[in-house]
Amino acid sequence: MRALEEKILSEGRVLEGGVLQVGAFLNQLVDTAFTREMADDIASAFAGDGVTKVLTVETSGIMIAFATAAALGVPMVFAKKNKTSNLDGNLLTAEIHSFTHNNTYTAAVCADYIRPDDKILIVDDFLANGEALRGLIALVRSGGASVAGCAVQIEKGFQRGGDSLRESGVKVYSLAIIDEMSPDGGIVFRHP
Amino acid sequence: MRALEEKILSEGRVLEGGVLQVGAFLNQLVDTAFTREMADDIASAFAGDGVTKVLTVETSGIMIAFATAAALGVPMVFAKKNKTSNLDGNLLTAEIHSFTHNNTYTAAVCADYIRPDDKILIVDDFLANGEALRGLIALVRSGGASVAGCAVQIEKGFQRGGDSLRESGVKVYSLAIIDEMSPDGGIVFRHP
Numbered sequence: 001m002r003a004l005e006e007k008i009l010s011e012g013r014v015l016e017g018g019v020l021q022v023g024a025f026l027n028q029l030v031d032t033a034f035t036r037e038m039a040d041d042i043a044s045a046f047a048g049d050g051v052t053k054v055l056t057v058e059t060s061g062i063m064i065a066f067a068t069a070a071a072l073g074v075p076m077v078f079a080k081k082n083k084t085s086n087l088d089g090n091l092l093t094a095e096i097h098s099f100t101h102n103n104t105y106t107a108a109v110c111a112d113y114i115r116p117d118d119k120i121l122i123v124d125d126f127l128a129n130g131e132a133l134r135g136l137i138a139l140v141r142s143g144g145a146s147v148a149g150c151a152v153q154i155e156k157g158f159q160r161g162g163d164s165l166r167e168s169g170v171k172v173y174s175l176a177i178i179d180e181m182s183p184d185g186g187i188v189f190r191h192p
Numbered sequence: 193m194r195a196l197e198e199k200i201l202s203e204g205r206v207l208e209g210g211v212l213q214v215g216a217f218l219n220q221l222v223d224t225a226f227t228r229e230m231a232d233d234i235a236s237a238f239a240g241d242g243v244t245k246v247l248t249v250e251t252s253g254i255m256i257a258f259a260t261a262a263a264l265g266v267p268m269v270f271a272k273k274n275k276t277s278n279l280d281g282n283l284l285t286a287e288i289h290s291f292t293h294n295n296t297y298t299a300a301v302c303a304d305y306i307r308p309d310d311k312i313l314i315v316d317d318f319l320a321n322g323e324a325l326r327g328l329i330a331l332v333r334s335g336g337a338s339v340a341g342c343a344v345q346i347e348k349g350f351q352r353g354g355d356s357l358r359e360s361g362v363k364v365y366s367l368a369i370i371d372e373m374s375p376d377g378g379i380v381f382r383h384p
Binding site: 023024028029030031032033035036053058059062063066067069070073074075076077078080109110112113 | 215216220221222223224225227228245250251254255258259261262265266267268269270272301302304305
């Protein structure tokens with residue numbers, strides 16, 4: 001999505017350690033109109049896929065997940081992190097390792113909220129190593145539901161998580177794929 | 193808002209300890225179309241108030257905050273909990289005590305995201321004792337910005353946080369106010 005690439009170039013900042021800071025428009029101070037444009041783009045990509053719900057894991061993917069679900073006219077669900085004591089009833093859970101924060105957490109959703117006849121679109125803000133998406137895919141399948149695919153705003157292509165998921169047969173749609181970036185150099189986007 | 197009261201009666205569950213479980217439509221499995229209707233109602237209530245941004249604190253108020261900001265055509269910001277090390281630059285912070293979880297956390301936003309010329313609408317899913325809203329009001333004012341008011345989906349009127357804020361001169365708009373509830377009895381809504 002050209003408009004997102006331009007926003008990343010004009011408002012994003014590349015920090016040391018492979019961090020792309022986009023809080024100023026994407027995931028902390030959120031440009032709501034632009035988020036809806038991004039959501040419409042994702043919704044178009046999955047329009048024929050029979051999506052029944054959108055799933056994300058808290059926190060920073062919730063805005064794009066909500067907007068995408070609204071665009072598709074379906075509910076959204078978010079998995080909670082390490083809060084299984086707050087949720088009652090049966091849970092679907094997955095252990096997810098975060099390389100960014102160097103920790104492992106349990107993502108949990110009430111089992112009532114993902115049913116065997118659901119076809120789930122998993123949405124997040126970033127895709128790097130793919131651990132979060134892989135965990136959510138396992139969570140969905142543990143509930144007997146199927147995965148329509150995964151969509152993210154920004155994929156760090158150089159960390160290979162997206163390509164690994166694609167090779168495993170999952171439909172992965174990214175609004176922008178960064179193949180190279182460095183604090184002093186530029187950002188190289190992947191184009192088909 | 194009559195439609196929300198009806199949803200609470202038909203899909204909510206009153207648990208022991210003053211807990212109202214509305215995860216099935218409001219804040220975990222999220223009815224996106226209904227959330228947008230609720231957001232439109234809040235946006236109408238603040239249409240003439242010059243709101244420049246909507247602020248919430250993670251996590252479960254993010255959906256209604258995003259939808260309200262989108263309806264008003266302004267950005268939304270969310271404060272992070274206890275993650276000040278993840279945020280760079282100057283921060284605006286507030287200590288907030290949660291009676292629900294019996295803990296105290298630090299809510300933080302990058303100072304760049306709330307400017308002195310901002311007029312902030314604070315949005316959350318629930319209002320009980322009012323600690324979260326009071327903390328966010330203090331955070332906004334510490335950045336030199338002004339508060340347009342507070343809006344929530346469900347106010348627990350019997351916990352008095354909303355009335356206390358109103359008495360202090362803050363505009364507080366709640367889509368549903370519950371004055372009485374119990375696991376075996378009914379739910380009594382406040383109407384003007």
